[in-house]
Amino acid sequence: MLESSRVVVVGAGVAGMSTARSLAAAGARVTLIEKGERLGGMAADYACKGTDRCNKCNVCLVHELVRDVKSRPDIHVMTGCTVDGAEALSSGGYRLKVGGREVECSAVVLATGFEPFDASMRPELGYGALPAVVSALDLEKALRDGGGIGEKFRRPIGKVAFVQCVGSRDLQRGRGYCSRVCCMYSLRMARAVRHRNPSIETTVFYMDFQGAGKDPGDLRRRAEAEDGVRFVRARPSEVAPAPDGRAVVWFEDLDGGICRPGEFDLVVLAVGTGPGRDTRTLADMFGLGLDEFGFFAPADPGDEAATGVPGVFVAGTCRGPRDIAESVADGERAALAVLHEQAARRARQKIALSLSAGTWPGRRVLRGQPETVEVSSTVLVLGGTAEGMEAARTLSDLGCRTVIVGEETGSDGDSGAAYSLLARVDEDSSIDVLAGGRLVRLDGQAGGFRATIEGPGGLVSEIGAGALIVATGYRREFPEAARGLAGRACVVGLSELSRGAEMLPTLGGVAGDCTRGVKIRLPGSMGRILAKRAPLGAPSPHLEESGVPWAVSEEHGKGRGGRRAVIWVGVRPDTARAVFREAISAALSALAAGWEVYVLCPEVAVAGPGDEELYLEARRQGAVFVKYDEEPEVQAGSALRVLVRDPCLGAGGAAASAADDVPGLLAVDADVLVVAEEAYPPPDSPELARVLQVNTGPLGFFQDDNVNFLPVLTNRRGIFAIGGCRGATAVADAMVDAHVAAYLAARLVGTGSLHVDWATARVDPDKCALCLTCVRTCPHRAVDVDDEMRAARISRAACWGCGVCASECPGKAISLESCSxxxxxxxxxxxxxxxxxxxxxxxxxxxxxxxxxxxxxxxxxxxxxxxxxxxxxxxxxxxxxxxxxxxxxxxxxxxxxxxxxxxxxxxxxxxxxxxxxxxxxxxxxxxxxxxxxxxxxxxxxxxxxxxxxxxxxxxxxxxxxxx
Amino acid sequence: MIVAERKSLDEILAMLQGCSRVLVVGCGTCVTVCMAGGEKEVGVLASLLRLAAQREGRTVEIGEATIERQCEWEFVDKLAPAIRGYDAVLSMGCGAGVQTIAQRFGGVRVLPALNTKFIGIPEKQGLWVEMCLGCGDCVLDRTGGICPIARCSKGLLNGPCGGSQGGKCEVSKDTDCAWQLIYDRLASLGRLDLLETEFAPKDWSKNRDGGPRKVLREEVML
Structure with a gap:
């Protein structure tokens, strides 16, 4: 159905290429317009940061995308052109002026990318003035070019500093948002630098660690332990010249609260992500809205690829910071949105994918004998989570029948979003729900799975499905350090709070009028620093410097109605990214209800869209954030008291003995302690993984820790993992997963037949000794035993064509097509x-x-x-x-x-x-x-x-x- | 299955001293499955023999063949055309295979490339463990399906001995104490009573007494 309609994608960066590839795979004709002379966008200049192993920087995905796009005849690439004008057509499409030519299309996807912050806008950091100061992009290029970085920068290099948040989280320059990617790229670059030259010392000056990926906490720990990367929490105020072309980084040392110099041979500024230069022009051309920072803003938060203007979509970093894998996913989602609109325009309720049989992005080098395999277009969704239901709903739009197996409840990972979806799932005739069902056995392969479901009361049924989407969510449990507190009257889990409609007021009964105070041990003259720590815009209760060991701030509590809540977000970085917004929302609700709020956390996680603004709002309203580096101590006897040391308030954590002697120690008497729960896989995850023969990764969540599988692929074709089951995920990210997985599943099996044209491994049954080596070594579990032939059987639909089995087979019974x-x-x-x-x-x-x-x-x-x-x-x-x-x-x-x-x-x-x-x-x-x-x-x-x-x-x- | 392991290349090269035309013969049954002597291993060994000769500037002809089972006359017969003209056959079968080929082709030297190790299972891919000694008088009914003859280092029938420590055998911390396994298994089956009956001294006459053992079944004979 898309044959007659061309889609123009503007920008051949990661998101643009991903959109183009995805649309082409669904049968659309695509024109990809790129302003520059080559494909790849900004990311084409990045360096692989692999050390002895992959550091998950995703850069390899860019190079593969470039080759995929170049190799597709159905993607017409125009480089060196821009869109100079657009005229809306009565058909709903556009006539675009592109480099002096006219291109008609049914839809436009804008994927124009970002502009890195110009570090010379912060002259105090010396970029452009000092030879030792470079931007992270300069270092990317140096790493990519190979060799030692010393030769590249023409100077001996022994010490390297990374300065985070240059052009991010910067209110003075109108950039009050986190750029989401810099902490991880700096961490990876620091590792890569150390790996290439072990004598180099690296230091990262940062505000809050914004972890991303499967287990960023582990990556950071390894960087510190194995590579000696030093993390210093400070926002350097100045980079000054030093002898021999070196540079001095001036930063505030929390240990003592004074400014210290640190001399470095190279200072790398982690420049943030800003809106692209063309964004404003294109917004005016198509009548699109921009957010306050200048990124394209979604018209409907639930459908972020849509712009509110028919026929115009946005994808990638032009709508806000995101990493490479997220941009790839965003491209898939934009392609889906385009198809969705085109189906609607033709008054079809469901999206018909390309009329030919479904295809799967096969590999370029090896083609196999083409074959069309009949497949089941039913998709089984495991888990009645919000993401599961959203996937089912999307699949229904794509013309697939869906069966949801599992309870009709939100997973622990989502806060009520599931309930609004339930109604839509309920009334959709192409979605069946097997409430309380459990997958106990899975036979078959992609396109022809047979799932055995055990229902309530032991009722067993078998469902045929072409694909499976695992959406079992994640479990939330108090973190190790707070586990002993669970069940106490004055202690409540953050997720319980988020789910309960009444929220904090119901907990007020614990202590009506709190006359107890917040005590702070003041070492020496700490007033100067305390002033900084005061809530923004609120008069600080802590400012009185006195000779007494404790400054009592009862007024603070009384002024707010006497109720005080402590929200403790002591979770791993991966969980923090998913739940921090929830914690700030809880803080804001409590503040609105007149409570005084303390938020205790090792890091403030604000990488999500709008999170920084929400965080600043909470601070403006008086929430006190304490970024601790030692776990708080909770005394929950007849009264609740939380002891926590704020490193900003004093020195000498190591010398601490009795509480009263610890400088910077806060003793917060509170009515309620809200504990943010850590994310864990649900208890039956290992068993489900075994039944599915799907790998789990770090922390036991589904999916391998391998960038090629992002966002939703598992080791088995036709089985997708979305949302919380593959790691702690914010609701918005889980929805992206749902859309991408639904779209990929529909592309695989949605038409009822699958066109296999990629090379697959074949078994010669006469030579097969049934030694099971292939069954065991196939990374994709694509090999079964054919009981009739008494030989191994490789499913063509499920085989990825790697050839591992062929090279392991001790009987030389397996060969890979086109690669014997x-x-x-x-x-x-x-x-x-x-x-x-x-x-x-x-x-x-x-x-x-x-x-x-x-x-x-x-x-x-x-x-x-x-x-x-x-x-x-x-x-x-x-x-x-x-x-x-x-x-x-x-x-x-x-x-x-x-x-x-x-x-x-x-x-x-x-x-x-x-x-x-x-x-x-x-x-x-x-x-x-x-x-x-x-x-x-x-x-x-x-x-x-x-x-x-x-x-x-x-x-x-x-x-x-x-x- | 029968589990075997390739001899060291030094040993193989030494036994092939003076042979310039060698046929390497694989077996498609047990030793394919235990990855010691299937078609792939034949290819690897043949290649190495050629390289070794090349290295020394010798000219050799190394042939490759793999048959279904080296321990069956009919399959071994299929080697007849291939074997002509070779100085030696290097069998990658178990000891039974080597001998079958040697018996069938009297005029050619037949040499073993493998050491036949035991009857066992792949505990996991790449690790094979011994499970059965072929003692000829199975006691697994009384020991919870765990063989004390093959899996107890001492082959004790009334174990464990004093060397059983924390479930491991004193011979190696990587070896489970078979009698601990037997005890645990019988306990879980609720059959610890089986341990109350002592095993009489084993009747080894069913093992090696009277020389090589035979199994004769007249009803299936032709």
């Missing part, structure tokens, strides 16, 4: 053979080959493989038999393999080959493994030259007998 042993070995010739992963090293190699001198290039045989996991040990040995002098295998970083374990298996085989070669008298260093990211052409070149050097030094394997 003979085809691989045909490329092997004397000289150096490099087996390159199609997803990483091969992309790097394409850029490298041009840089290689002709004589060297002649001696290099590059063998493309879909995954290094396809490289069989036999290939390595045969390469030497055929005259190779050295062999290298180059693939993704650990935890970054597209097929999860292929690169790890390849590395094991390289190790095995080395020891076997040694056993027959051949130098083991002739066979080598390298981790190469797709953007690491410099590193690839180094690897090739190193391997060639080995080959030159060792000469041919064959030693002719003298005479």
């Amino acid at each position: 042993d003979d085809e691989i070995l045909a490329s092997v010739a004397p000289g150096v053979t490099a087996f390159c992963c199609d997803h990483s090293a091969l992309i790097a190699a394409e850029a490298t080959m041009a840089a290689l001198p002709t004589d060297e290039a002649a001696g290099l045989n590059i063998v493309a493989v879909p995954c290094t996991g396809k490289v069989d040990i036999i290939h390595l040995l045969k390469a030497f038999e055929r005259g190779a002098e050295a062999v290298m295998v180059a693939g993704c970083f650990d935890e970054g393999c597209h097929f999860l374990s292929g690169n790890r298996r390849a590395r094991l085989r390289v190790g095995q080959a080395a020891s076997l070669l040694k056993a027959v008298g051949i130098e083991p260093e002739r066979v080598r493994f390298y981790h190469i990211g797709p953007d690491m052409s410099a590193a690839f070149l180094e690897a090739v030259q190193e391997t060639m050097q080995v080959a030159r030094e060792l000469g041919p394997v064959v030693r002719r007998r003298a005479g």
Whole structure:
């Protein structure tokens, strides 16, 4: 149905390319317009930050997107042009003026990206004036170009400082929002810098750590413990020149409260994300709204891709800061929104996907024999969470029948959003709900799953489904440090508070009129610092400096009606990102009800859209935020007292003994303690993961910790994990998951047939010994046992085509289409053979080959493989038999393999080959493994030259007998 | 299944001294499944033998073949055309396979590439453990399905011994005490009473007494 309608995507950055790819996959014709001369946008300049393993920076996704987009004939790319005018057509589309030409389209997706903050706008930080001061983007480019950063910046570098929040969370410059990505990119860059040069010391000056990803707390801990990255909570006020081109960072040391200098060889400013330069022009052209910071604003918070103007959609960082994976997801969602509108425009209730059978983004290099497989278009949603119901509703729009299995309740992760969805789910005839059902068994593969559901009372039913969406949410439980407090009368969980309509007033009965106070131990003359800590806009009750050890602030409490709540958000960074907004909302409600509020937390998590504003509002209204670095102590006897040390108020945490001697210690007598719960997977998660044969990742949540699976893929095709089940997720993010998963599931099975044209592994049943090696090693669980044939059977729909099984099969009964042993070995010739992963090293190699001198290039045989996991040990040995002098295998970083374990298996085989070669008298260093990211052409070149050097030094394997 | 393990390359190269035409023969049954002697391992070993020769400047011809089971005459017969002209056959089968080929092809040296280890299972991918000694007189009915002959380091019938510490055998902390396992299993089955009956000394006549053992079934004979 989309054949006659072209969609124009403006901006070939991450979100634009993702939108274009997604629309094309659904059958649309796409024109992708890019202002610059190349695809990739800002992110094309970023560097892979892999160390010994993948650090989840997502940069590799950009390079793959570029290649995907370039390889699609149904995406027409126009570079070097802008949209200079737009005329609305009566059909609902637009006629755009693009570089002097006219392009008619049915819809426009604006994905024009962001503009990094110009660090010279903060002259006190020395950018542009001091040679030692660079922006994070400068460092990205330096890292990408390879080599030492010292050579790049032409100076010896021993100490590097990262200064966070440059152009973010900055009210003075009208940028009162968090840029969401800088903490993580600085952390990863610090690790990458240390990895490349272990003698470099790195320090990160930051305000609040905004963690993202599966387990950012762990990444930070490892950065500190393994790489010695030092975190200093400070917002440097000035960067001054120092001798030898160095720079001095002046920062306020909380330990003592004085300004200290720190001398560094390189100061990296973590510049924030601002609205793109074209945003205003395009907003005027299409009549779109902007938010107060200049980003495109959604007209309807529930449908963020839509702009309120028919035919115009927005995606990616042009509507606010987001990381690469989020931008990819945003592109998918924008594509879905376009399809949705086009269906509505044709007065069809449901979206028909492309009329041909469903497709799956196959891999470029390897095509298999085309085949159309009948699939079930029913999608099973596990879990009646808000995200589960939203996925079901979206699938219904996409023409799929859905069965929701699970209780009709919100997961612990969402606050009531589920209830508003229930009605819509209830009245939708294409959604069935099996309340109280539980998946106990799953047979079959993508397109043809058979799910055994045990209902209440032991009733068992079997449901056929083409795809499954896991939406079981997350469980919330008091964090370890507060677990003993659960159940106390004056202690309440944050999620209970959020769900209860009455909120705080019902808890007021604990103590009606609190006359107790907040005591603060004042060391020396702390008034100056206290002034800073006072709630914004409110007269501080704590300002009186006195000789007495405790300054009592009873007035504060009395002034607010005498009720005081402490909200303790002592959760991991991943949970904090999901629940902090909830905590601030609770604080605001309590403030509105006349309560005095203290929020205790290690970090203020404000990376979500609007979170910083909400946080500032809470402070304006008088909430006191204490950012502690030692867990608070709660005394919950007959009265409730919370002891917490505010590092801003004094020095010497280590010397602390009795409470009264600890400077900066607050003793808050409170009526209610609200504890923000930590996120955990639901108790039956391990069992469900086993039944589904789906991997879990850090902290036991669903989904591997691997960027290629973001946002919603699991190791099995046709099974998606969304929202809280894959980690603590804010409601808005869970909805994105729901839309993306519904869309991907519909693209896979929505038409009832699936067109398989990608290369898959095939079993020769005569050779199969049923050893089960393939069943066990397939990362995607695509192999079953065919009881009739008495052989392994690989589902074409479920196979990802990595070839790991083919290389592990001890009976050589499995081969990968278009990539048989003979085809691989045909490329092997004397000289150096490099087996390159199609997803990483091969992309790097394409850029490298041009840089290689002709004589060297002649001696290099590059063998493309879909995954290094396809490289069989036999290939390595045969390469030497055929005259190779050295062999290298180059693939993704650990935890970054597209097929999860292929690169790890390849590395094991390289190790095995080395020891076997040694056993027959051949130098083991002739066979080598390298981790190469797709953007690491410099590193690839180094690897090739190193391997060639080995080959030159060792000469041919064959030693002719003298005479 | 029968679990085997490849001999060291030094040992294999030493036994092939003087052979310039070698046929490496794999077996498609047990040793394929235990990843010691299937078609893939044949390819790896053959390749290594060629490389070793190349390295020393020798000319060799290394052939590769894998048959369904080296322990069956009919399958071994299929090697007949392939085997001609080779100085030696390097069998990647278990001991039974090596001997079957040797018996069938009298004129050629048949050499073992594997050490046949035991009857066992893959406890997990890449780790095989011994489960059965083939003692000829199974006692698993009385021991909760856990074999004390194969899995107790001492093969005790009335264990455990004093070397059982924290559920582990004194021989190695990686080895479970079989008698601890037996006790736990019987306890969970509510059959600890089985332990009250002492095992009489084992009748080893069913094992190796009288030389190599035979199983004769007249009703299936032709």
